[in-house]
Amino acid sequence: xxxxxxxxxxxxxxxxxxxxxxxxxxxxxxxQAVSTVTEEAPTPLRVVQMEGLAVLKxxxxxxxxxxxxxxxxxxxxxxxxxxxxxxxxxxxxxxEDDEADADGANYQLEMMRCLREVNVDxxxxxxxxxxxxxxxxxxxxxxxFMNYQENIRRCVCIVYDPSRSSQGVLALKALKLTDSFxxxxxxxxxxxxxxxxxxxxxxxxxxxxxxxxSNSALVSAFMKELEPESPVTQCDFERLKLSTAPFMERNxxxxxxxxxxxxxxxxxxxxxxxxxxxxxSQQQAWLQKRRQENMAxxxxxxxxxxEEDPSNPIFKPVPEPSRLDGxxxxxxISSYCNHINxxxxxxxxxxYLMKALHED
Amino acid sequence: xxxxxxxxxxxxxxxxxxxxxxxxEAVVLFNVCDSYVRRPDQADxxxxxxxxxxxxxxxxxxxxxxxxxxxxxxxQVAIDIDYHHNMYASHQKVNxxxxxxGWFSTGFGVSGGSTLIHEFYSREVQNPIHLTVDTGFTxxxxxxxxxxxxxxxxxxRHLAAQFQEIPLDLRMIEAEKAGFEILKSTxxxxxxxxxxxxxxxxxxxxxLIDEIYKYVDDVVEGRVAPDNRIGRFISxxxxxxPKLSPAAFDKLFNDKIQDNLTLVYLSSITRTQxxxxxxxxxxxxxx
Numbered sequence: 001x002x003x004x005x006x007x008x009x010x011x012x013x014x015x016x017x018x019x020x021x022x023x024x025x026x027x028x029x030x031x032q033a034v035s036t037v038t039e040e041a042p043t044p045l046r047v048v049q050m051e052g053l054a055v056l057k058x059x060x061x062x063x064x065x066x067x068x069x070x071x072x073x074x075x076x077x078x079x080x081x082x083x084x085x086x087x088x089x090x091x092x093x094x095x096e097d098d099e100a101d102a103d104g105a106n107y108q109l110e111m112m113r114c115l116r117e118v119n120v121d122x123x124x125x126x127x128x129x130x131x132x133x134x135x136x137x138x139x140x141x142x143x144x145f146m147n148y149q150e151n152i153r154r155c156v157c158i159v160y161d162p163s164r165s166s167q168g169v170l171a172l173k174a175l176k177l178t179d180s181f182x183x184x185x186x187x188x189x190x191x192x193x194x195x196x197x198x199x200x201x202x203x204x205x206x207x208x209x210x211x212x213x214s215n216s217a218l219v220s221a222f223m224k225e226l227e228p229e230s231p232v233t234q235c236d237f238e239r240l241k242l243s244t245a246p247f248m249e250r251n252x253x254x255x256x257x258x259x260x261x262x263x264x265x266x267x268x269x270x271x272x273x274x275x276x277x278x279x280x281s282q283q284q285a286w287l288q289k290r291r292q293e294n295m296a297x298x299x300x301x302x303x304x305x306x307e308e309d310p311s312n313p314i315f316k317p318v319p320e321p322s323r324l325d326g327x328x329x330x331x332x333i334s335s336y337c338n339h340i341n342x343x344x345x346x347x348x349x350x351x352y353l354m355k356a357l358h359e360d
Numbered sequence: 361x362x363x364x365x366x367x368x369x370x371x372x373x374x375x376x377x378x379x380x381x382x383x384x385e386a387v388v389l390f391n392v393c394d395s396y397v398r399r400p401d402q403a404d405x406x407x408x409x410x411x412x413x414x415x416x417x418x419x420x421x422x423x424x425x426x427x428x429x430x431x432x433x434x435x436q437v438a439i440d441i442d443y444h445h446n447m448y449a450s451h452q453k454v455n456x457x458x459x460x461x462g463w464f465s466t467g468f469g470v471s472g473g474s475t476l477i478h479e480f481y482s483r484e485v486q487n488p489i490h491l492t493v494d495t496g497f498t499x500x501x502x503x504x505x506x507x508x509x510x511x512x513x514x515x516x517r518h519l520a521a522q523f524q525e526i527p528l529d530l531r532m533i534e535a536e537k538a539g540f541e542i543l544k545s546t547x548x549x550x551x552x553x554x555x556x557x558x559x560x561x562x563x564x565x566x567x568l569i570d571e572i573y574k575y576v577d578d579v580v581e582g583r584v585a586p587d588n589r590i591g592r593f594i595s596x597x598x599x600x601x602p603k604l605s606p607a608a609f610d611k612l613f614n615d616k617i618q619d620n621l622t623l624v625y626l627s628s629i630t631r632t633q634x635x636x637x638x639x640x641x642x643x644x645x646x647x
Contacts (some may be wrong), residue, residue, distance in 0.1 A: 019384055052390055053390040053394050056387040056390055057387055060385070060387050060423070060424075061454075064455065086394075087394070090454045091454070092454045107450060107453055110446060110450055111450050113636065114426075114443060114447050114450070117399065117440075117443065118395060118398065118429060119399070120398065201638055202634075202638060216397050218393045218395060218396065219389070219393040219394070221497070222389060225434070226504075226530055238495055239558055240561055240562075240565065241560040248623060249541075252623075252626075255627075255630065262634070266637060266640075296555040330634050330637070330638060333634055334634065336627075336632065337627035337628075337630050337631050340431060340623050340624070340627045341624060341627055342555075344620045344621075344623050344624045344627075345555060346508065346555070347616070347620045348617070348620060349555075349558050350558075351613060351616050353562065354613075355609075355613055357601070358604075358609055
């Protein structure tokens with residue numbers, strides 16, 4: 001029977017507390033040697049392959065704690081252009097105190113150690129989280145990604161939406177940050193100029209990767225036997241439900257909230273531009289005055305004063321607000337719009353079906 | 361003799377009476393199969409702990425599981441107890457409502473070593489259930505059975521433990537949410553999106569309606585003996601559609617269509633708006 005052993009790697013901890021547990025000393029230097037040799041560009045990630053077990057565990061964990069948001073760790077293998085997720089384990093809900101950090105790290109180490117004893121690939125390849133109606137694009141997500149990216153070559157975030165799944169859709173998404181965005185973020189280059197240079201718009205922040213589901217032959221044999229004989233499943237009931245109004249209402253509410261956020265972001269930018277132009281005109285005025293003074297002094301035969309004065313507060317550069325929030329809000333808005341479109345499409349189908357049935 | 365006034369002691373809680381049936385979620389089965397596939401080479405079977413809850417009507421709802429390393433030889437069984445406690449503590453941190461309800465093992469039937477393991481688990485929880493998952497398909501079918509054990513003793517001497525099978529409910533409603541197509545095949549290329557899912561559900565509905573038509577036709581023509589129950593079922597379902605006059609129905613229908621169209625219109629306007637906003641934001645500087 002297959003014993004799948006992942007590549008031994010140093011243990012990893014929760015994003016906010018990064019520490020390296022002691023891997024056996026000899027292995028570590030070997031790994032470092034290997035990692036410096038293979039410097040060629042990694043093949044781009046094309047598909048995320050999940051095992052049915054991981055899918056079920058994620059669904060179970062997220063649904064149990066809905067509407068609270070939960071997270072967990074993904075374990076698996078990184079093979080060529082496919083990232084295989086073979087197992088996962090949930091994180092406990094953390095309270096807001098400092099000792100929880102150490103506890104969380106201990107929990108993670110403990111789970112990884114135990115899972116390794118039973119031959120589960122204990123290679124961290126990302127994390128999963130649940131979200132509410134698709135509003136997962138937040139700054140925390142980006143920060144977590146950056147933290148993970150420092151340690152793991154390829155990591156992915158799986159987002160599950162329990163509220164959309166009540167519409168009969170399996171709402172699993174695999175996300176990753178695009179490389180260009182990560183470079184910019186690392187160098188704090190989220191200003192208008194740099195973004196225009198790289199032609200980076202809000203669509204380019206997140207990249208969605210298609211998901212494949214695979215199962216071992218044993219478990220699929222079991223499932224085939226145990227499949228209920230009724231031709232209609234719970235899934236179908238949910239898909240053919242006519243009352244989607246509450247779901248749409250919530251979507252619209254969130255959409256309205258996001259539009260408010262977007263307009264406040266735009267106000268921020270207007271304010272910034274106004275300040276900038278005001279500062280510019282102040283600088284010009286001051287420069288004029290200086291030049292006049294200098295001419296007067298030259299006429300009087302004295303040393304001209306410098307044309308710049310860094311200590312003057314009007315020369316302090318006005319900080320440009322980061323465009324990141326605006327981009328994230330825009331992303332959220334677009335995902336809400338997508339949801340609304342999807343559900344409206346389904347509604348059309350259902351309504352016409354109802355009409356046909358009624359006429360019969 | 362006057363009967364003493366009724367002094368009712370509270371009857372022992374249902375926790376002490378053995379569970380009468382069991383319900384297993386799909387994720388447990390997947391976990392068991394996965395750990396069987398990953399077992400160390402010298403082991404014949406895997407065992408592990410079952411977590412879940414005991415419902416008030418005597419049913420055990422098994423919701424989670426984890427495998428416990430063990431070693432078995434002809435006359436000895438050794439379980440890694442520390443591992444078991446560690447994993448249990450970790451799982452409790454996530455979900456404190458899932459408690460130990462029993463243990464599972466792969467392989468068909470109950471063996472001698474199982475009694476020892478069952479005894480260990482009875483020290484952890486009262487009336488543990490024992491789940492066997494036959495991964496070898498010894499009888500040519502998937503047999504998953506649940507047992508509880510009762511001790512057979514003659515006077516004071518403990519003779520044996522008898523494992524009684526209890527009914528097992530494998531309905532796996534949670535798995536149906538994910539869709540059985542995904543869980544059945546060894547490889548699914550793409551997760552279905554909303555419209556494809558709708559399409560398949562509607563096709564299923566179509567097929568069902570066709571079958572019912574055929575059945576009714578057959579009964580009318582006398583080809584099939586009529587079954588009153590089915591007839592009543594059919595008439596009930598047809599009658600459950602609300603009776604609306606055509607005008608009222610049309611109005612309702614049109615209203616809903618208008619609502620949906622409004623929503624689609626709103627969302628496309630929003631989309632246009634954000635692309636304009638984005639262009640404005642990153643447009644050339646004012647200066």
